[in-house]
Amino acid sequence: MNENEKDFMERLNNLDDSSVEEIAKNYPALDENAKKRILKQSLRKSGLPDDDIEVYEEPEEETEIIDDSDEEDEMSVSGIEQYNNKISWHKYAGSAVAMLIAVVGITSVVLLHRNMNNNDDFDISSPPFIDNANSEQIQVTEIVSGSYIDKGYRAEGFDYANINGYEGSVQYGMTTATEPPPEATEQVTTSPIEITSEISENNNVYDDITPVVDDPPPVTAPPVTNPPATTAPPVDVIVTSVVLINTTVTAVQETTEPTVTESQKTFLDGMRYVEISGTDEYMGFEFRPDGTLTAYAFDKYGSIIDGTVVTLDYEFIENSFSFGDIKNGLNWKKGVVINPNDSGNFTVQFYDNLYTFSTEPPVFAEPEVSIEGVWRTSGNDVERTFTFHENTMSGSYVTATDNLEITFTYERNENDITFYFDTGEIAKAVVNGNSVISVFDFEWSDGKTEHFYSIAP
């Protein structure tokens, strides 16, 4: 035996089933605390309450020095290692030089920064992002209309962190910040404008945008030879930036409590299934009388999509409905309530689409079991693995004496499957189950039954 002890003892695994069963029975490893930990984890993963299970947090054990050596072996040594290396002068010198470089660097940055701030000749008409003027202008339009928020909100499955930078821009209650006067939009998009230095100081967008009327392009000159002033595109960009900054600051500063009347609380209390116009998505809104709701998104089978469950505030003032992080001044969507009825159903027209709130669950699609992939069988003494392809199935039987490979065809008609063998034998199976562990009973012509399991990766 050439292996050292540790290596060969580490091969005490991958034992057969009966040995594992014996170990589990005679050498149980789970103490009460471990069982509680597993129970708590299982309940949590199943969405069941686990608060009443108290798990004792085991203290972190210190790293154990295990003496794997043989006590009769004289190869081991003991003692204290001593290092007498003196630190030489060039190490001190090197440290001093490094510190000096760091100090010079920091000082340079500070001076440069101060110098830039004091530069009165800063040319506001030539920002460095001049080439992006057009795309920035599009972004302004989207943000102001609110559609950007909605895209991020649905596509990211309530990943609200992604829209934190823009949250203030859909503040419907704050029209001064988010809804530009129509004439201002016209000016921005159609005519060259200029911005004076007062713009940034006042931080007021629309008052500071003025059409360039003093120096219009000559009427007779062709556009190619006498193009509009190059200051026009960057002006759009600057307006964009100011809008965003102004709006965001206003939104964060404003803190309000959701407003819902008593009758509205009673009306809303409970679960609503939400159909969103123009999409095939469904959401669930679970309203509570305290002005909060739990929102989540369903997949097409009616299962809640992981990571979409969030708690939000809602506000219901007369016929206006909004939801979001209202307590922190962030209304994500605000719309007009249409046709509320006694059953608690109602519709809200938001700026971009219609939300239909209903107490009745929609008809979700029936889950379909895909049988393509690897299946394993049980219900027989011999374990078998089968791989289903589009219309053929190949499999292997691994027995103590044989390793058989077979391939045969099958036809699937919804959940009924018929297998055709070279021998002329036909077997039938019925699929049921779901996408995690699927199972179907397979009845052979001799009456034997096998159960197939598919274990998702």
Next chain:
Amino acid sequence: MSDSEWEQLLSSSPKDAYEYLIEQYGNLIYAIVFNKLGSYGTREDIEDCVSDIMVEFLRNAGNFSSDTGSLKSYISTVAKYRAIDAFRRLVGHNNISLDTDDENISLPPSDSNTEEEAGNHIFRERLWEVVRSLGEPDSSIIIYQYFYNQKVSQIARRLDMTSGAVQKRSIRARKKIRKILENEEEL
């Protein structure tokens, strides 16, 4: 509790059904998972996998029928394949390179390594027999130390011994195992 009673318990109280499963089959599932994952997973990985098995089993309990098989064999099957999946995931995640022996844990046998696999299998079975023949507490020490990867201090607490005694017994037991297996090789 019979399997059909458990089915009834599941429909009336899922939490009690979980407790029963863990109490009844927790050690078996834990051992199955350890048998596959071995030293590749931490205690958290193993317990996470065990709880995954519990959740998955209960979520699909509708597929189980006490008429067609026992609860124990059903859950063992689920545990075994889930443990293999977890092993593959951990190996992939930790970028661990497998030796030929480890590959046999997750991959089906092929013609090229059948002989080697058979040799490993025989060695493991013999090793397990020798460990069992050591007698207590040595068998327990070796199993908890090398099958369950527990620390000497944990084993000492479990067996109500001092760490030093556990360590000395472990060293002697390993020497004994080695000697037995070497003598058999020479024969």
